[in-house]
Amino acid sequence: MISARSHVEEIAHVALGKGSLRDAPVVQSWLRCLNDYRLDPAQAQEAYIVPSTQLKEHREQSDELIRIGRSAVEGLFRHVMDQHYVLLLSDARGVTVDFMGDPTFDNQLRRAGLYLGSEWSENRAGTCAVGACIVSGDPVIIHQDDHFDSSHIGLTCTAAPIFDTLGDLTAVLDISQLRSPTVKASQHLALHLVTTTARRIELANLMARTRHDWILRISRSPDFLDVDPEAAIAIDANGRISGLTHGGFRALARMFEPQPGAARGVIGTPISQLFDIDVDDLPRFTRSRADRERVIRTRSGVMLFAGAIAPVTRTRGLPAADRIPRPLRELSFGDAAMEAVQLRASKLAPRDVPILIQGETGAGKEFLARAIHDIRPNPGRFVAVNCAAIPEALIESELFGYASGAFTGAAPRGKIGLIEAADGGTLFLDEIGDMPIGLQARLLRVLSEGEITPVGAHRPKPVSFRLISASHHRLDQLVADGRFRRDLFFRLNAATLMLPALRERQDLDGLVDHLLARIGADEGRTIRLSHTARMALRRHPWPGNLRELANTLRVAAALADGSEITPDDLPETLRNPAEPATAVASASDDLAAELAACGGNVSELARRLGVDRSTIHRRLRRLKRS
Numbered sequence: 001m002i003s004a005r006s007h008v009e010e011i012a013h014v015a016l017g018k019g020s021l022r023d024a025p026v027v028q029s030w031l032r033c034l035n036d037y038r039l040d041p042a043q044a045q046e047a048y049i050v051p052s053t054q055l056k057e058h059r060e061q062s063d064e065l066i067r068i069g070r071s072a073v074e075g076l077f078r079h080v081m082d083q084h085y086v087l088l089l090s091d092a093r094g095v096t097v098d099f100m101g102d103p104t105f106d107n108q109l110r111r112a113g114l115y116l117g118s119e120w121s122e123n124r125a126g127t128c129a130v131g132a133c134i135v136s137g138d139p140v141i142i143h144q145d146d147h148f149d150s151s152h153i154g155l156t157c158t159a160a161p162i163f164d165t166l167g168d169l170t171a172v173l174d175i176s177q178l179r180s181p182t183v184k185a186s187q188h189l190a191l192h193l194v195t196t197t198a199r200r201i202e203l204a205n206l207m208a209r210t211r212h213d214w215i216l217r218i219s220r221s222p223d224f225l226d227v228d229p230e231a232a233i234a235i236d237a238n239g240r241i242s243g244l245t246h247g248g249f250r251a252l253a254r255m256f257e258p259q260p261g262a263a264r265g266v267i268g269t270p271i272s273q274l275f276d277i278d279v280d281d282l283p284r285f286t287r288s289r290a291d292r293e294r295v296i297r298t299r300s301g302v303m304l305f306a307g308a309i310a311p312v313t314r315t316r317g318l319p320a321a322d323r324i325p326r327p328l329r330e331l332s333f334g335d336a337a338m339e340a341v342q343l344r345a346s347k348l349a350p351r352d353v354p355i356l357i358q359g360e361t362g363a364g365k366e367f368l369a370r371a372i373h374d375i376r377p378n379p380g381r382f383v384a385v386n387c388a389a390i391p392e393a394l395i396e397s398e399l400f401g402y403a404s405g406a407f408t409g410a411a412p413r414g415k416i417g418l419i420e421a422a423d424g425g426t427l428f429l430d431e432i433g434d435m436p437i438g439l440q441a442r443l444l445r446v447l448s449e450g451e452i453t454p455v456g457a458h459r460p461k462p463v464s465f466r467l468i469s470a471s472h473h474r475l476d477q478l479v480a481d482g483r484f485r486r487d488l489f490f491r492l493n494a495a496t497l498m499l500p501a502l503r504e505r506q507d508l509d510g511l512v513d514h515l516l517a518r519i520g521a522d523e524g525r526t527i528r529l530s531h532t533a534r535m536a537l538r539r540h541p542w543p544g545n546l547r548e549l550a551n552t553l554r555v556a557a558a559l560a561d562g563s564e565i566t567p568d569d570l571p572e573t574l575r576n577p578a579e580p581a582t583a584v585a586s587a588s589d590d591l592a593a594e595l596a597a598c599g600g601n602v603s604e605l606a607r608r609l610g611v612d613r614s615t616i617h618r619r620l621r622r623l624k625r626s
C-alpha cells in the first residue's frame with residue numbers, strides 16, 4: 001500500500017491534468033472531489049456516522065426496500081462472509097441503512113466506517129464506491145488507494161446501484177473488506193456478485209410494487225427467461241407501462257433511443273407502441289407455453305423471448321397501499337383483513353364519529369387508535385384512559401375532575417379530569433366494557449351534551465374531543481347480558497373496527513421484519529432472524545398477539561450473540577411447542593391438506609413447516625388412527 005504522502009502527490013498530479021493509469025471512474029471522481037466539492041486530499045477525515053435520530057429517518061424511508069431485498073442481501077452475505085467481506089446497503093444519499101458484518105471485528109469496522117449509519121456520499125467521504133456509484137449510476141470498484149481520502153486507502157469497496165421502478169437510483173449495494181490483495185482484479189468476482197444481487201432486488205421490487213399488473217420478463221435467450229431475465233416490464237390493465245427494472249430501461253434505450261436516458265419517458269406508454277403485442281396477448285406468454293414459442297418482436301423488428309406473470313387479483317374493495325395515509329400504513333404488511341380495517345379507519349379518521357375498536361388483548365387496539373389520532377394535521381392531545389385499571393372509587397374524579405374543596409383530601413385548587421384534558425384532542429377509553437354501570441350513565445350525558453360537570457362543581461364546562469373506545473369483550477354481548485348500557489353502546493359505536501388476532505393474519509413475516517427493523521434502528525444495529533427461528537415464530541399460535549410478538553423479538557434481540565436471532569434466543573414455548581390434544585386434532589386436518597399441497601412429499605412439507613420428517617410421520621400416524 002502506498003503512503004498517505006505519495007497518495008496526495010498522485011492526486012495533485014491528476015489535478016494538474018497530467019494523466020493517470022487509474023480507471024476512468026476513479027479519475028473522474030477525484031476531479032469531482034477537487035473541483036466540485038473542494039475537498040483537500042491532505043486533510044484526512046475519519047468516516048462519518050449520522051446521529052441515531054437521523055439514521056432512524058433514513059431507515060424508515062428505506063424500510064420497504066430493505067424488507068423486499070432482505071433475502072437476496074442475506075444470500076449475498078452468506079457467499080462472501082467467509083472472505084471477511086462486510087455488506088452495506090446505503091440509501092440514495094449514501095447513508096448505510098442496512099449492514100451485515102462479522103461482529104468479532106465490530107470496533108475495527110465501526111472505525112473504518114463500515115457500519116450502520118455511516119455516510120458514504122462523495123462530497124463527504126471523497127472518492128468511495130458508494131459515492132461514485134450514486135453519481136455515475138454504474139457499478140464500480142474503488143480499491144485501496146483509489147480512495148481520495150487517505151484514511152480509507154486500506155479498504156476495498158465494490159458497489160452496484162439499485163434503481164426503483166421509475167428509473168431513479170434508490171439505493172446502493174456494497175461489499176467491502178478491511179484488508180485485501182493488492183491487485184484490483186481480485187475484486188472482479190465481487191463486482192459480479194453485487195451487480196447480480198442488485199438486479200435481483202430490482203426485479204423483486206418491481207414484482208412487489210406492481211402486484212396488480214402484468215409483469216413481462218424479457219431475455220435474448222429462452223433458457224434464462226424465467227430464472228434470470230435481462231429486463232422486466234410491468235404493464236397495467238390498460239396495457240400501459242407502469243414500471244421497469246433498470247435492465248428494462250437500458251434495453252428500451254438500446255432498442256429505441258438515440259440518446260441514453262430518454263427511455264425514462266416510457267412510463268405510461270402503451271406496450272403496443274414498443275412491441276408487437278397488447279395486454280390481451282399476455283396470457284399467451286405465461287409458462288404454460290414452451291419457452292421457445294414465447295417470442296415477441298420490437299416495433300423495429302428485433303426478436304426477443306418473453307415470459308408473462310399474471311397480476312395478483314385485486315380483492316374487491318381492498319385498498320392500494322398508497323390510498324392509506326402514512327400513520328395507518330405501517331399497521332400491516334399484506335393481510336387482507338387488516339387492509340380492510342386500515343381503509344375503513346382512514347375514511348373515518350378525518351370525521352368526528354365515535355369509533356369502537358374490538359379485538360383480543362394485545363391485538364393493537366391502542367396502536368390503531370393512536371394512528372387514527374395522528375392522521376389529523378393538528379390532532380391535539382391523545383389521552384388514554386384504562387377504565388379497568390382505575391379503582392372504582394377514583395374513576396369518577398379521574399374522568400370528570402373535581403372542583404376546589406370538593407371533598408376531604410382534594411387538591412385545594414381542584415383538578416382537571418381526563419375528559420377535560422382531552423378537549424381539542426382524542427379521548428381513548430380502553431377496556432370500556434369494564435366501566436362500572438353507574439358511571440356509564442354519566443359518560444353518556446357527557447357525550448350527548450358535550451359538556452362535563454366536575455365533582456363538586458355547579459356549572460358544566462363545554463368539551464369537544466374525538467372519542468375512540470376499545471374493548472376485548474364483545475360489547476354487543478355485554479349489552480345482551482345486561483352488563484353494558486344499550487344507549488351508551490350505540491353512542492360509542494357509530495363505527496366498529498374489528499382487529500384480527502395475530503394467528504389469523506397472513507403477514508407475520510412482514511410484521512416480524514418491520515419490528516426487527518425498528519428494534520435494530522433503536523439499538524443502532526442490524527438484527528436478522530435465522531431460518532429456523534422464523535419457522536418457530538410461524539408455528540406459534542400467539543395467544544398474546546402483537547404484544548407477545550413485540551416482546552419476544554425485543555428479548556430475543558437482547559439475547560442474540562451476534563446480529564442473528566437463533567431458536568436458542570426464543571422462549572422455551574416457541575422452541576419446543578407443546579401439542580395440546582385439541583390443537584393436534586385440528587392440526588392433523590390441516591396437515592392432510594398441506595401434505596396434498598406438497599404433492600404428498602413429506603420432506604418438502606417438513607421443510608415448509610420447519611420440523612423434522614419424523615414429526616410429520618408421527619402426526620400422520622396419529623391422523624390415521626383417529
Ligand SMILES: Nc1ncnc2c1ncn2[C@@H]1O[C@H](COP(=O)(O)OP(=O)(O)OP(=O)(O)O)[C@@H](O)[C@H]1O
Pocket residue numbers: 330331332359360361362363364365366367368430472515546547548550
Ligand atoms: N401494527 C403494529 N405494528 C407493530 N407493533 C404493534 C402493532 N400493534 C401493536 N403493536 C405492539 O403491540 C403491543 C400491544 O399493542 P396495544 O397496546 O395497542 O394492544 P391492545 O389491543 O390495546 O392491548 P390491550 O387489550 O391489552 O389494551 C404494543 O407494545 C405495540 O407496540
